[in-house]
Amino acid sequence: xxARREQYFTYLLLGVFSLIALAPIVGILVTALQDQSxxxxxxxxxxxxxxxxxxxxxxxxxxxxxxxxxxxVISVVTLSTVLSIMAGYAFGMMRFRGEQALFxxxxxxxxxxxxxxxxxxxxxxRDLGLTDTYWALIWPQVGVSVAFGTxxxxxxFRSVPRSLVEAARLDGSSSWHTLWRVVLPVxxxxxxxxxxxxxxxxxxxxLLALVMVSDEDLRTAPLGLAFFQGRNRTDFALLAAGAVIVxxxxxxxxxxxxxxxxxxxxxxxxxx
Amino acid sequence: xxxxxxxxxxxxxxxxxxxxELSLEIADGEFMVFVGPSGSGKTTxxxxxxxxxxxxxxxxxxxxxEVNRVxxxxxxxxxxxxxxxLYPQMTVRDNLSFGLRRRKASKGEIETRVGRxxxxxxxxxxxxxxxxxxxxxQQQRVALGRALVxxxxxxxxxxxxxNLDAKLRVQTRGEIKRLQKEIGTxxxxxxxxxxxxxxxxxxxxxxxxxxxxQVGTPAELYDHPANRFVAGFxxxxxxxxxxxxxxGGELRGDGFxxxxxxxxxxxxxxxxxxxxxxxxxxxxLIGPVSGTVAYVEALGRETFLGVDTPGGTRFVVCVDGRAKxxxxxxxRFGLVPEGVRLFEGxxxxxx
Numbered sequence: 001x002x003a004r005r006e007q008y009f010t011y012l013l014l015g016v017f018s019l020i021a022l023a024p025i026v027g028i029l030v031t032a033l034q035d036q037s038x039x040x041x042x043x044x045x046x047x048x049x050x051x052x053x054x055x056x057x058x059x060x061x062x063x064x065x066x067x068x069x070x071x072x073v074i075s076v077v078t079l080s081t082v083l084s085i086m087a088g089y090a091f092g093m094m095r096f097r098g099e100q101a102l103f104x105x106x107x108x109x110x111x112x113x114x115x116x117x118x119x120x121x122x123x124x125x126r127d128l129g130l131t132d133t134y135w136a137l138i139w140p141q142v143g144v145s146v147a148f149g150t151x152x153x154x155x156x157f158r159s160v161p162r163s164l165v166e167a168a169r170l171d172g173s174s175s176w177h178t179l180w181r182v183v184l185p186v187x188x189x190x191x192x193x194x195x196x197x198x199x200x201x202x203x204x205x206x207l208l209a210l211v212m213v214s215d216e217d218l219r220t221a222p223l224g225l226a227f228f229q230g231r232n233r234t235d236f237a238l239l240a241a242g243a244v245i246v247x248x249x250x251x252x253x254x255x256x257x258x259x260x261x262x263x264x265x266x267x268x269x270x271x272x
Numbered sequence: 273x274x275x276x277x278x279x280x281x282x283x284x285x286x287x288x289x290x291x292x293e294l295s296l297e298i299a300d301g302e303f304m305v306f307v308g309p310s311g312s313g314k315t316t317x318x319x320x321x322x323x324x325x326x327x328x329x330x331x332x333x334x335x336x337x338e339v340n341r342v343x344x345x346x347x348x349x350x351x352x353x354x355x356x357x358l359y360p361q362m363t364v365r366d367n368l369s370f371g372l373r374r375r376k377a378s379k380g381e382i383e384t385r386v387g388r389x390x391x392x393x394x395x396x397x398x399x400x401x402x403x404x405x406x407x408x409x410q411q412q413r414v415a416l417g418r419a420l421v422x423x424x425x426x427x428x429x430x431x432x433x434x435n436l437d438a439k440l441r442v443q444t445r446g447e448i449k450r451l452q453k454e455i456g457t458x459x460x461x462x463x464x465x466x467x468x469x470x471x472x473x474x475x476x477x478x479x480x481x482x483x484x485x486q487v488g489t490p491a492e493l494y495d496h497p498a499n500r501f502v503a504g505f506x507x508x509x510x511x512x513x514x515x516x517x518x519x520g521g522e523l524r525g526d527g528f529x530x531x532x533x534x535x536x537x538x539x540x541x542x543x544x545x546x547x548x549x550x551x552x553x554x555x556x557l558i559g560p561v562s563g564t565v566a567y568v569e570a571l572g573r574e575t576f577l578g579v580d581t582p583g584g585t586r587f588v589v590c591v592d593g594r595a596k597x598x599x600x601x602x603x604r605f606g607l608v609p610e611g612v613r614l615f616e617g618x619x620x621x622x623x
Contacts, residue, residue: 161355161357163353163354163355163357164357164359166322166324166344166351166353166357167351167353167357167359167418168359168370169324169343169344169345170322170323170324170344170345170349170350170351170371171345171370171371171374171418171422172345172371172374172375173345173370173374177374182359185360185361186360186361
């Protein structure tokens, strides 16, 4: 009886938290589908208005913003993934002088927030003539993501039995071949999880885009959304539709990869 | 094929010496077993031979070639790991052919060799399966097959049977031994199980604390252990030990005496269970020694009794068939003089 009561209580608690988490999302979705004028005048909701999305898309110039975001995100995720895998393999599987010192140096990239370095970073990139280019958005985020990615992949490589690598070495496999053909196929969940996380963080990055680019064509989706919100302070339906447009890609990526994502998170949790 | 030579090989991890001046010659085609308790240095010695650990001092030769600085893949060796280390994403066929493909063998040769190994190990039906779809025993056979297809100069095996259940272990033991004899490849086999060592090895190297204690055929080690450690490690149940003192031309122990034959100093007497018999007045036995039965191990064909003497020495007595004794019973037994071994001091060499 106690066990059953405990179970009810658990469901109740989880239900309440789910509601708290879901309420704003549902709110935004509902708002995005409402009539713009009825919202403004506290009127009764009148039907479902998918046209809000089309209006927001057109007025907000989201095609351009999403294009920029896609370019930046694909570049950052690709570069960071390749570099993190290689660095993680070196730190996780190889023994070399200064290994620990280098690893802690790399971890600084995780510990120091971007906000602390954004101003000097701006001047550095300006001196290099990179501000107002995609590179100003890509390289700093690759730097931050590689710090996390190396940390993440190192933990994965440490969990791989050493004998697997040793067997490959005895079979005549080079380090390069061992990494890509023997060890990495085992680590697909870990790699996909890392990619999803880097994707989300890069997609949602706001401050860097705000500081580094002024050209409208280079603005990423979150930055574009902010400008869009600035222009449409009262049109809640349109604002909500814009927010949904910007958030959708992250949700889609998560939904498609959630099975791997959860497995990757769990394997990390269990194996440390 | 080639022999293997260890010349005063030492392995240090900081201040710790995992292997100390190991010198050993393994003949071409020989089945050599390294046996010893955990931390004895047997696996480290094997890994140095494989090239997975660097040698701190000394030389390792495969055939005539010193391999200290040769990378593992260029040593022409194949290893079977304790956890098999099969490539999980590859099929059995790809696991078997991986080494050959890395060495750029021709397609025809790969097919022939994989086919031959699969037939020898009865893996034909399993070639398209992944390792996770196999039982422990099948995985073990794939690991063996992966070493076999390479046709290397030396096979290295690091406790390959320790993950199998007892029955399968016995069966695979015989299988490995048979395959090795058929192929005739020099094999170095590491185990902590002395039964495996005794049943498989042409010769056995007993290691302890990084040192080679004795090397010899199973019979040599069993009948003439070089020191008390080897005497205690080889044989199951283990040899019984009792301290003896020289008194008036005799070696006197706890309830028994035997001629000193000019030996001096405190010694330890060792005797195997089959040389300790229930006292029945048989002439020539040393005894009678009295004691209390501490435990009874009935194995069916024979029974081992653990008997404690009043002085605190435990002898294991071997009795044919089933014994009627129970723990707590008083018994008398005698020692067969030919089975008695003497060791210097408490831990020393054989006298």
